[in-house]
Amino acid sequence: MPTPLWITATPPAPHGELHIGHLAGPYVAADVLARFLRADGRPVLFTTGTADHAVSVQERALRTGRKPAEVAEGYHAAITADWRRSGITFDRIVQPRQDSGYTRWVQDLFVRLHAEGVIAPRARLLPYCEPCDRWLYGARVTGGCPHCGVTGAGGVCRTCAWPNDCGDLLEPSCDRCGTAARLRRCRRLYLPLEPFRETLADYWNTLDLPPRLAALCESLIEDGLPDVAVGYPGDWGIAVPVDDFADHRIDACFESAAMQLFGHASRDEPWPERTVHFCGFGHAFCHAVLLPALLLAQGVKLPQDFHVNEGFRIQAGADEVWALDLLTEFGSDTLRRHVLAARPVGRDTTFDRDHLARARQVLDGTWNGWLSRLFAAVREESSGLVPQVLPGGAGWDVHLRRMNRGVAELREAYSLDSFDPRRAVAMLDEIVRSTDDFGHVNAHERRRPHRDGRHLAPLVAELSVAAALTAWARPVMPEGADRLAAALRIAPGGPVDEDALAAPAAGTRLDPPSGPVFGF
Incomplete structure (x- = not known):
């Protein structure tokens, strides 16, 4: 029996409910492919998870006076419920704080890469907020992307998909109090990608990448692959299992890539012959750069396809459009049909x-x-x-x-x-x-x-x-x-x-529903 085709969709951060952009992005489209292939008799493994340890989860908890774990667990439940209402049928949804063996698996991967020299320490500048007395990274910091100039958070720019080291942000400030950040030297662990230059370049050349993603990968090769921070000083997330970094936590982007691997590897089955990743362009770096690097570091060269969507924007001045509200009003048939017909391919689409x-x-x-x-x-x-x-x-x-x-x-x-x-x-x-x-x-x-x-x-x-x-x-x-x-x-x-294309057997008594067949 052939190994299942592995389909993944970006793990969302459970700091809020799903909105219309999530459904228009990776999730409904990936479910369509999975359903078609299953009906055709092809084995499929369709996985995702929730990025419980994203910095945005902790920031949401601070704003609402709750514990980060409560925020993560509450919104995980809401997100998975919205997936079910939308008819999205995952074979596995990784829940980092609940799945047995998950933390140990991620830490073991981290330790292995550190022991092999794939992960190494560096001392770099990192924004610091003196009034809040905390280091700024991820959703904690706001500033201009050093590559495209668009204002956003630290880590990976959601507009151009280039990674930033937080200290590279233009005019960084604390997202909590708005104070301009000071840059301080901070010793952290990094995954330098430049040693993977030749293998990544050869690997990308074997793939039929979407043009915008291909342009990103070629630009990274041309400009020099960055050192990617894989840990930060903090108290939320998986502890970095390396001496001298006990007060650091594993970075959310690294964990997101590792989570995808856990969704398959923890089944103790052979790697598939092919995998398909669905993600928004703003998450493409984790899927197309960091995840292959983690695989290549372990000697695994896995053919991958990428379906990358652009943004599904909300009209200026409008409130966020939540998936649950639209599902309640329009039903899954109507909403799925609409987000597929309006799918943001190659350019942003406005809801x-x-x-x-x-x-x-x-x-x-x-x-x-x-x-x-x-x-x-x-x-x-x-x-x-x-x-x-x-x-x-x-x-x-x-x-x-x-x-x-x-x-x-x-x-x-x-x-x-x-x-x-x-x-x-x-x-x-x-x-x-x-x-x-x-x-x-x-x-x-x-x-x-x-x-x-x-x-x-x-x-x-x-x-x-x-x-x-x-x-x-x-x-x-x-x-x-x-x-x-x-x-x-x-x-x-x-x-x-x-x-x-065959009618029911002659003499079959039809049983039409009292209401609409499609939608409601």
Whole structure:
């Protein structure tokens, strides 16, 4: 049996709930690919986690008067609940503070890399806030990125994805009190990437990187790979297991990369032949640079694919748009369909509530409208039973050829090497619209003065398309697809192929839901 394809999605920091940008970024898209491959019979391991030890978690705790562990555990529960409501089905979600053996595994990796000289001490400048009497790093510090100039936090710039050493920030200040920081020398542990120059360059050359990510990697090679800080003085997170650094904690970016490895390696299975990473561009450094470096340091050269999304922005002046609120109002089908159709590929996308409302209108007016008319026609013309005739009707041969071409394009949009969920949504809409047109044209058969049963064949033809959608649409809208399968009394979740285009067995009594099939 082949080793499972390993799909990862960026572990979010549990300092708040999921917002619309998270769903539009890695999570729904990765779930679409995982669902398609599973239905196709390919073994898949789909993993993520929550970055419980991110500095932002501790900062949220300080602002709200809570303990960091309470913040991490509370928002972990909220985030995983939102994933479930969104229909996102991970095989494993790493929870650092709960998973047995996690801390020891990360520390053992750290010790091993330190013993091999991959991790080494350096004395560098680090911002310090005198009024707060604390070192500033990660979410504790705000300043201009030394590479792109955009204001952000320390560590990795979420705009250009270049790492900074915090002391390199332009005009750094304390995020808590706003005081301008002083730069002090601080001895920390680093992972110098320059020794990996040749192996990383060769490795990246073997991958089909997205152009913006390729430009980042080539620029890093051109300008000189940085030394990446992997520990900071602090009291939140996993303790650095190296003498003289007992009061330091492992950096969140290093831990995020290690967490991805733990999600697979802790299963004690062979490394997969291929892995696919889904992440926002602002997290690309951890996935495309640091994670491969950790693997290469252990002698593992793992073919990797990257699906990198840009930002899904909120309109200026608008409040944050939380996933839970939208799921409650629109449901998972509508929200998944919308974030896939509006997926920020190659450029930032701005969330527009009107566009989300129009997505619901398409499902209500086109998808559910067609299915309601189809179920009503079967009830009126065949007592709610699937007619005992072959599919047919005016234009059916042409429509069937279109459906077969359509599913071929749909498979291409779902497939690993040509993954394009925006195209998948467009193809599904076209399939439904053209089938709705086919149904309207053939509805006039019922008006013939002398009925000879020919009006039933188009209904069976439409039912065959409806049955196909229980498989074809399931990666995008699993809730509605399963509801449709129940209405047709067929098993859900089949492969996305031509064989799905088969009506339920003749004589099957349909059981349409009392409400909409897709969305609500």
